[in-house]
Amino acid sequence: MIWKTKTHEYSATVCQRTGKTCPALARLARSVSEAMTQATAATGDEFEFDGGSELAHCAEGCHATIRAQSDRIRIFCGTQSEAQPEDLNAYADLIFGNTFTTLPSGLIADPPCAIIEVVALQPRKPVHAPEHLSA
Numbered sequence: 001m002i003w004k005t006k007t008h009e010y011s012a013t014v015c016q017r018t019g020k021t022c023p024a025l026a027r028l029a030r031s032v033s034e035a036m037t038q039a040t041a042a043t044g045d046e047f048e049f050d051g052g053s054e055l056a057h058c059a060e061g062c063h064a065t066i067r068a069q070s071d072r073i074r075i076f077c078g079t080q081s082e083a084q085p086e087d088l089n090a091y092a093d094l095i096f097g098n099t100f101t102t103l104p105s106g107l108i109a110d111p112p113c114a115i116i117e118v119v120a121l122q123p124r125k126p127v128h129a130p131e132h133l134s135a
Contacts, residue, residue, distance in 0.1 A: 008033050008118050011096055015077065015114040017060050022114050024057040025064065025077050029116045032066060032073055037120075040070040050085050062113065071120045078113030092117060 001021045002011045010029060015022045040047050048069040055062045055077065062077040067085045076088045091108050093101055096117045 004121070006121075007037065008120055010116060010118050012116040013095060013114050015060075017078070017113050022055075022058060022062075022077060024055040024062075025075060025114055025116050027057070028053065028055065028064060028066075029073065029075055029118050032068055032075065033118045033120075036068050036070060036073060045070040060113075065112075073118040075116050075118075076112040077115070078110075080110060083108075083110075088112065091115075 001014075002009065004010070010026070012021050012026060012029075014020060015025075036047075049066070050068075051066045053064050053066065055064050058077070060078070063079055065076045065079045065083055065085065065088060067074045067076075067089060074089065074092050076083070076092070079088065087107055090101075090103055091111065092115055094103065095115060
């Protein structure tokens with residue numbers, strides 16, 4: 001599922017446990033993206049963090065691993081707390097990336113049950129029409 005706000009584009013996979021997109025994951029992603037917008041305004045584009053949280057509103061009780069940067073946020077559901085963010089990002093690149101990549105089998109022994117990626121939209125540059133149009 002893909003949707004946009006004025007500032008971000010959200011892309012979410014279907015939860016492998018429920019067969020639907022996860023509303024708890026979507027709410028967490030929206031909250032993290034709002035927090036990142038405020039944090040980068042105060043700190044700069046280099047601000048980033050890795051973290052984890054339990055999704056209390058998820059019926060399955062998933063652990064979410066968060067990787068947030070000023071231009072992109074990824075949240076992985078149903079991960080083990082010791083999962084490596086680099087490995088999870090490589091896995092997400094297979095799903096959300098636009099280039100062909102491969103991973104060694106077994107790199108992700110227990111893949112996330114759902115992933116959401118939030119990408120900050122770049123502001124549009126104004127386009128100036130020429131003052132006089134030639135006929």
